[in-house]
Amino acid sequence: GENVEQHPSTLSVQEGDSAVIKCTYSDSASNYFPWYKQELGKGPQLIIDIRSNVGEKKDQRIAVTLNKTAKHFSLHITETQPEDSAVYFCAASGTGRRALTFGSGTRLQVQP
């Protein structure tokens, strides 16, 4: 089955700096790659996703890049703010499988 590795497990940045979280996946058939943000005491919330026919997608301060050849994808957050502090999860899925496989999560802390 699919295996998703996520790095780093913790990340601390200064407010205004950029943050990058990286994930690799094992199944070349995977074609959908969402990212979720989880705030304390809440369920994960979808923040951005990308499909395999697209190399990059951007939504305001958040962007995701995908390299299908290398089987890795990354989340980029620019101009970080304290409210970006949360746990972020990447995930992967593809045709024939019925559920997302998640990475182990990255705890992002933005220092004011």
Place this chain on the structure above:
Amino acid sequence: DAGITQSPRHKVTETGTPVTLRCHQTENHRYMYWYRQDPGHGLRLIHYSYGVKDTDKGEVSDGYSVSRSKTEDFLLTLESATSSQTSVYFCAISEAGDSYGYTFGSGTRLTVV
């Protein structure tokens, strides 16, 4: 979270007792999922459902069973709770399966003592 409710939010139970967690949705989505969240492991799939009475096992299904007799309800049962099942349990729903975003519930924190 709008459209999806988990109950209870917190539960403490004793080893060896059966426990049932409930996920209720008002979105009429076909797909429903149960994940558990543990430090260092992210979210791991327990069971999922792609319709009424259609369920399948995930990667960590041992010791768990599920039922879905109505579109809106997906029940997770721990047949005989063990301390290793202490975790936070999340239910998720999806309109069109794994290639579309999930909506997660707020979670159930289960402690087995």
